[in-house]
Amino acid sequence: MASGRTPEVIADEVARLVKELVAAGRNDLLLRAIGVHVLEELRKEAARRRLCRLLITRDYRFFLLGEQRREVELNPVHKAVYLLFLAHPEGIEFKRLSDFREELLGYYMATARLMDKEAIRESVDMLVDPLNNSINEKCSRIKKVFLELMDEYTASYYIISGHTQKRIAGSDRIWYERLKVITLPRELVVRDEEM
Numbered sequence: 460m461a462s463g464r465t466p467e468v469i470a471d472e473v474a475r476l477v478k479e480l481v482a483a484g485r486n487d488l489l490l491r492a493i494g495v496h497v498l499e500e501l502r503k504e505a506a507r508r509r510l511c512r513l514l515i516t517r518d519y520r521f522f523l524l525g526e527q528r529r530e531v532e533l534n535p536v537h538k539a540v541y542l543l544f545l546a547h548p549e550g551i552e553f554k555r556l557s558d559f560r561e562e563l564l565g566y567y568m569a570t571a572r573l574m575d576k577e578a579i580r581e582s583v584d585m586l587v588d589p590l591n592n593s594i595n596e597k598c599s600r601i602k603k604v605f606l607e608l609m610d611e612y613t614a615s616y617y618i619i620s621g622h623t624q625k626r627i628a629g630s631d632r633i634w635y636e637r638l639k640v641i642t643l644p645r646e647l648v649v650r651d652e653e654m
Contacts, residue, residue: 510616510647515542517651519570524649529608533601535571536582540597541641542566544619548645550638553594557587598639616643 464472480489490498511525519538521531533541543563544551551559564583571579585593598619605614619639 509613510643512647512649513617513643514649514651523608531604531608533604535574536567536586537597537601537604538570539563539567540586540594541601541619542570544639544641545643545645545648548640550640552638554589556589556594560584560587563587617641 477489480486480492493501511523513531514522514524514528516522519535519542521533521538521541523529523531540563543559543566546562547559556563560583563586564580567579567583568576582593585591586597587594602614602618602620605617608614609617619641621637621639
């Protein structure tokens with residue numbers, strides 16, 4: 460480092476300054492100094508230490524690997540939806556879900572091998588139809604299952620949730636992508652063959 464101070468020395472100095480601002484009741488200045496973006500990164504880093512790995516077995520069973528191994532019990536259609544969003548950490552807009560029809564169909568066929576193939580196709584068609592509420596119902600069910608297994612803050616990393624991203628085209632056109640994402644760091648998602 461140019462100043463000769465180590466990161467550890469700098470961290471100790473920051474900790475001292477944070478304590479002073481908190482003691483003065485100036486969390487507003489602390490937030491301004493840290494910045495919202497850095498605060499979000501710190502929140503993710505803190506959560507990573509509390510999050511457990513998500514194991515997906517060869518037969519598409521989902522397990523949380525924490526202090527104890529707990530199964531995330533989802534129906535094949537919910538597993539297919541979850542696998543689709545896991546495969547796209549950049550997020551997917553529900554209104555563009557039809558662009559992912561074949562991929563979703565592949566996941567559903569894999570998770571529901573014994574089901575009628577025509578019924579699976581019909582279900583996928585309902586899921587990708589922007590005028591049908593099926594995808595919202597599936598995401599709500601997935602959220603409910605995770606909330607039964609963990610607190611709301613931790614579950615927020617495992618569920619399919621909204622993320623709005625501002626887009627600017629040229630100088631006068633602004634629009635928002637209303638993406639749905641799973642924010643779980645992908646290094647915490649493991650497959651049977653990786654263990």
